[in-house]
Amino acid sequence: GESVGLHLPTLSVQEGDNSIINCAYSNSASDYFIWYKQESGKGPQFIIDIRSNMDKRQGQRVTVLLNKTVKHLSLQIAATQPGDSAVYFCAGKGGKLIFGQGTELSVKP
Amino acid sequence: KAGVTQTPRYLIKTRGQQVTLSCSPISGHRSVSWYQQTPGQGLQFLFEYFSETQRNKGNFPGRFSGRQFSNSRSEMNVSTLELGDSALYLCASSWSERGSSSSTDTQYFGPGTRLTVL
Numbered sequence: 287g288e289s290v291g292l293h294l295p296t297l298s299v300q301e302g303d304n305s306i307i308n309c310a311y312s313n314s315a316s317d318y319f320i321w322y323k324q325e326s327g328k329g330p331q332f333i334i335d336i337r338s339n340m341d342k343r344q345g346q347r348v349t350v351l352l353n354k355t356v357k358h359l360s361l362q363i364a365a366t367q368p369g370d371s372a373v374y375f376c377a378g379k380g381g382k383l384i385f386g387q388g389t390e391l392s393v394k395p
Numbered sequence: 396k397a398g399v400t401q402t403p404r405y406l407i408k409t410r411g412q413q414v415t416l417s418c419s420p421i422s423g424h425r426s427v428s429w430y431q432q433t434p435g436q437g438l439q440f441l442f443e444y445f446s447e448t449q450r451n452k453g454n455f456p457g458r459f460s461g462r463q464f465s466n467s468r469s470e471m472n473v474s475t476l477e478l479g480d481s482a483l484y485l486c487a488s489s490w491s492e493r494g495s496s497s498s499t500d501t502q503y504f505g506p507g508t509r510l511t512v513l
Contacts, residue, residue: 320501321505329485329507382428382440382451382453383428383502384440
C-alpha cells in the first residue's frame with residue numbers, strides 16, 4: 287500500500303548548524319509533497335511544499351529537494367534555531383494525503 | 396483571517412460511549428479533512444468532505460463517521476468507543492477550487508481535540 291516514511295525518528299543538531307530531514311515515499315502517483323512542523327500541543331503547521339514537476343524549492347531558511355527517481359525528498363533547515371525544535375512530517379498526496387511517521391528535531395544551544 | 400478551530404480541545408469518555416467532535420474551517424475553505432494521530436500509528440487519514448459530500452475515506456471502521464454542513468463546518472462522530480480510540484483528532488481545511496481532489500490544495504490544521512477513552 288501507500289506509505290511515506292522517514293529515515294530517522296530523532297535528529298539532534300547544534301544551534302546554528304544546518305539540519306537535513308529525509309523522507310521516502312512509495313506511491314509513484316504522489317504528485318504533491320508537503321512538509322509540516324508540529325510543536326507540542328499544536329496541530330501540524332505548513333512549512334513548504336513541492337510539486338512533482340520540480341526538484342527543488344526554497345523558502346525562508348528552508349529548502350525542499352525532491353528526487354523522483356529514488357522516491358525521496360528532504361527538508362533542509364539553514365542556521366537551525368531553538369525555535370525549530372519540533373516534530374517534522376513529510377506528506378505525499380496523490381488523492382488523499384499520506385503522512386510519514388515524523389522526525390523529532392532537537393536543537394542544542 | 397482566523398485559523399481552523401476545533402471543539403472541544405479535550406475530552407474524556409468511557410468505553411462504549413459515543414463522541415462528536417466539531418471543526419470550523421478557515422473562512423472560504425470548502426474542504427475539510429479529519430486525521431487521527433497516535434504515537435504508534437502517526438497521522439492517519441480518516442475522511443475528507445467537500446461541499447457536504449464525503450469524497451475520500453481512509454481505512455477506519457464504520458464506527459467513525461462524519462458530515463459537513465452547508466457553511467463548511469464539519470463534525471466527526473465515533474460510536475461505541477474503544478480504548479484504542481484515544482488519540483489526537485486533527486481537522487484540516489483547504490480551499491479546493493475544484494469538485495475533485497486537487498493535489499495542490501494546502502491543508503491548514505487546527506489544534507486538535509485530545510480524546511481519552513477510559
